[in-house]
Amino acid sequence: MHSKKEIVVFDFDGTLYAKDSLIMFCRFVYQHKPRQLIYFPIQVIGLVLYTLRLIDTQKFKNIFLLYLKNIPEEEVRQLADTFWANAYPKHFNATVIERLQEHQNKGDLVICITASPVIYLQPIYALLSLSLIIGTELELKNKQYTIRGKNCKGKEKINRLIEFFPENVRITSAYSDSYADAPLFELAERAYFVKQNRIFLLH
Numbered sequence: 457m458h459s460k461k462e463i464v465v466f467d468f469d470g471t472l473y474a475k476d477s478l479i480m481f482c483r484f485v486y487q488h489k490p491r492q493l494i495y496f497p498i499q500v501i502g503l504v505l506y507t508l509r510l511i512d513t514q515k516f517k518n519i520f521l522l523y524l525k526n527i528p529e530e531e532v533r534q535l536a537d538t539f540w541a542n543a544y545p546k547h548f549n550a551t552v553i554e555r556l557q558e559h560q561n562k563g564d565l566v567i568c569i570t571a572s573p574v575i576y577l578q579p580i581y582a583l584l585s586l587s588l589i590i591g592t593e594l595e596l597k598n599k600q601y602t603i604r605g606k607n608c609k610g611k612e613k614i615n616r617l618i619e620f621f622p623e624n625v626r627i628t629s630a631y632s633d634s635y636a637d638a639p640l641f642e643l644a645e646r647a648y649f650v651k652q653n654r655i656f657l658l659h
Contacts, residue, residue: 460623460624460625460626461565461621461623461624461625461626462564462565462625462626462628463564463565463566463567463621463625463626463627463628464559464564464565464566464567464627464628464629464630464631465567465568465569465617465627465629465630465631465640465644466552466556466566466567466568466569466630466631466632467568467569467570467631467632467633467634467637467640467650468568468569468570468572468577468580468589468591469570469571469572469633470632470633470634470650471549471552471631471632471633471650472548472549472552472553472556472568472584473543473547473548473549474547474548474549474653475547477572477576477577478517478520478572478573480539480543480547481535481536481539481576482520482523484535484538484539485523485524485527485535486523488535488538489527489535492523492524492525492527495522495523495525496523498519498522499519499520499522499523501519502515502516502519502520503516503520513607513609514603514606514607517592517603517607518602518603521573521594521600521601521602521603522600524600524601525599525600525601526599529575529596532575532576533575533576533578535576536575536576536577536578536579537579539576540579540580540583541579544583549650549653550653551653551654551655552631552650552653552655553584555631555648555655556584559629560585564628565587566586566587567586567587567588567589567590568580568584568586568588568589568590568591569589569590569591569608569613569616569617569640570589570590570591570592570608571591571592571607571608571609572591572592573591573592573593573594573601574589574590574591574592574593574594575594575601577589577591588620590608590613590616590617590620591608592607592608592609593605593608609636610636610637610638610639611639613637613639613640614639614640614643626645627640627643627644627645628644628645628646629644629645629646629647629648630643630644630646630647630648631648631650631655632648632649632650633649633650633651641658641659646659647659
């Protein structure tokens, strides 16, 4: 009988990173590639439709991602390198980063699981010495990025964990700033809620 793989899980936006990376990276791209601003009015329309609950989160996210249209994948990654080099560590939650490093120093397998697109999170591997980042995957068709599969949020995070760890996984600790991660909290032996750079034990 195989033993369970023990992991520690951190959410990203609002947990490790103090801001919303989807919005902040978009702003960064607009600053460096102002021609992409032609998509901003469509994003606003998408936000209105989402606020009125006329479209779901995944549809809204696909509309929002229009700001990356016509930008080659390699260029997106180069922009991400610059973005995170400027953002770390000043825009990260220092207390949560310290906790992450404590787990790493104990030899825990630490992963990040997030709804944010993986395409611009690659530099975080090195910055935080993470073992794995699981996030929303994108596909590029006709020079436009859209979500491949499902948005990595809520119960979908559990599905993705099972995909990566089919041999059975044991979450010893989970950290998040969002109650949308309730499914993750329920599976974890210890669940921690993050609010304004403070960590609270839920169970």
